[in-house]
Amino acid sequence: MSLFAALNSPVGRKALTGVTGIGLVLFVIAHMAGNLSYLFGSDAYNLYAHKLMSLGALFYGIEVLLAICFLLHAYLGIVITIRNRRARPQGYKKYRSAGRPSRLTASSRTMIMTGVIILIFLVLHLKSFKFGTYYTVEINGVEMRDLYRLMEEKFQDPLYAFGYPMVMILLGLHLRHGVWSAFQSLTLTSRKLSAALYPLGLILGIGVAIGFIVVPLYIYF
Amino acid sequence: MTIHLRVWRQSGPDSPGFLEDHTVTEANEHMSFLELLDVLNEQLIRDGREPVEFDSDCREGICGSCGLMVAGIAHGPQKRTAVCQLHMRSFNSGDTITVEPFRARAFPIVRDLVVDRSAFDRIIAAGGFVSVTTGGAPDANAVLISKADADRAMDYAACIGCGACVAACPNGSASLFTAAKIAHLDFLPQGQVESAHRALAMVDRMTDEGFGNCSNHAECEAVCPKGISIAGIARMRRLYLMGPLTAKAQ
Ligand code: FES
Numbered sequence: 159m160s161l162f163a164a165l166n167s168p169v170g171r172k173a174l175t176g177v178t179g180i181g182l183v184l185f186v187i188a189h190m191a192g193n194l195s196y197l198f199g200s201d202a203y204n205l206y207a208h209k210l211m212s213l214g215a216l217f218y219g220i221e222v223l224l225a226i227c228f229l230l231h232a233y234l235g236i237v238i239t240i241r242n243r244r245a246r247p248q249g250y251k252k253y254r255s256a257g258r259p260s261r262l263t264a265s266s267r268t269m270i271m272t273g274v275i276i277l278i279f280l281v282l283h284l285k286s287f288k289f290g291t292y293y294t295v296e297i298n299g300v301e302m303r304d305l306y307r308l309m310e311e312k313f314q315d316p317l318y319a320f321g322y323p324m325v326m327i328l329l330g331l332h333l334r335h336g337v338w339s340a341f342q343s344l345t346l347t348s349r350k351l352s353a354a355l356y357p358l359g360l361i362l363g364i365g366v367a368i369g370f371i372v373v374p375l376y377i378y379f
Numbered sequence: 380m381t382i383h384l385r386v387w388r389q390s391g392p393d394s395p396g397f398l399e400d401h402t403v404t405e406a407n408e409h410m411s412f413l414e415l416l417d418v419l420n421e422q423l424i425r426d427g428r429e430p431v432e433f434d435s436d437c438r439e440g441i442c443g444s445c446g447l448m449v450a451g452i453a454h455g456p457q458k459r460t461a462v463c464q465l466h467m468r469s470f471n472s473g474d475t476i477t478v479e480p481f482r483a484r485a486f487p488i489v490r491d492l493v494v495d496r497s498a499f500d501r502i503i504a505a506g507g508f509v510s511v512t513t514g515g516a517p518d519a520n521a522v523l524i525s526k527a528d529a530d531r532a533m534d535y536a537a538c539i540g541c542g543a544c545v546a547a548c549p550n551g552s553a554s555l556f557t558a559a560k561i562a563h564l565d566f567l568p569q570g571q572v573e574s575a576h577r578a579l580a581m582v583d584r585m586t587d588e589g590f591g592n593c594s595n596h597a598e599c600e601a602v603c604p605k606g607i608s609i610a611g612i613a614r615m616r617r618l619y620l621m622g623p624l625t626a627k628a629q
Contacts, residue, residue, distance in 0.1 A: 259597060
């Protein structure tokens with residue numbers, strides 16, 4: 159069997175979902191940290207964004223890598239879910255979790271829903287910000303994009319100010335199962351490590367959701 | 380005690396099924412759940428009606444023949460027990476209990492609560508064995524195995540192949556079963572010879588049989604009458620993914 163066939167199998171697809179997922183989690187954490195620099199004023203925020211964009215080839219390389227991660231992660235999630243639904247054509251009249259050590263949670267059961275919502279959100283989000291109005295500002299004699307102004311403007315709109323946090327809560331929910339699940343898919347055989355890593359999803363989920371929600375609410379109120 | 384049952388009835392593989400209500404008044408807490416169904420069936424036979432079909436054999440939790448969704452949980456609410464070892468003391472008089480067959484595309488319903496689990500046999504046939512040369516019995520201590528490895532192999536060998544993992548999995552995945560059958564051989568030197576091939580063949584067979592993919596819900600471990608750990612699934616995945624590399628080396 160070829161490596162491609164192994165990666166395209168159900169086991170391989172889950173492993174790829176895990177790898178891309180971990181990549182995306184790292185991105186999300188970095189993005190959240192970047193957003194929080196908003197709280198240090200317009201110069202801090204714009205300078206941070208400017209520095210990122212002036213990384214040149216490295217910046218574009220990371221963007222391409224992220225795009226691949228996003229698309230692959232979403233594609234795999236959808237394909238896996240379709241196959242899984244087919245595996246039980248007739249559902250139970252009555253079904254409930256047996257409880258511990260089960261990891262069946264509202265989070266684990268809604269991965270596809272939260273995932274698809276985040277995907278749709280991502281398109282709108284890129285349109286509003288990355289490809290949004292290009293304001294410029296001069297800081298220390300350098301002309302750069304004024305993202306601070308764009309953000310301030312967008313989050314005046316209640317749709318943005320409240321819609322965005324809602325999606326971030328769903329992102330937190332996605333991470334609650336996703337983070338631990340990624341390690342499990344990447345063949346985490348140690349039971350002790352597995353038990354220790356499980357709460358990480360919850361901590362990251364809550365942390366990321368709060369980190370992303372702070373700024374829009376700060377602007378709105 | 381009095382128990383109200385809502386039992387799945389289905390006359391054949393292709394006929395539509397439905398939940399049928401029955402009440403058993405002669406239940407007592409010492410009965411196993413299957414004995415309760417026996418009492419129900421005697422009642423039905425007395426009334427000239429078709430008894431409810433269900434599978435069982437040993438009735439002591441070791442053969443894996445029995446398997447029902449009881450009150451929404453594979454093998455019922457009591458942990459680490461097959462449904463034949465689930466006693467009525469786990470319930471209260473007056474309870475209404477829903478009883479359904481294990482459901483999965485790969486486990487077609489034969490009749491009522493009986494499902495065809497031969498997909499499991501085909502997964503085993505794909506690689507769940509060790510090839511040995513026949514002849515005189517080898518010296519029992521010729522191959523040394525550490526206690527730790529023997530114990531781990533035994534933990535996975537405890538799998539009775541009942542199919543509760545498939546039934547409980549929201550995806551109808553047979554990953555826990557397949558992982559257990561791979562691991563119990565793979566921890567032993569006799570099993571390691573065919574290790575890479577085995578994982579590839581059994582996992583591919585599982586996929587072809589129409590079982591779903593593991594989403595790490597770990598519900599299987601919670602319902603497994605033998606408490607087999609999902610760590611085995613991680614192990615199976617590793618063997619599978621390393622397969623293309625190690626299979627060549629062998
Ligand atoms: S009848 Fe043998 S395990 Fe239940």
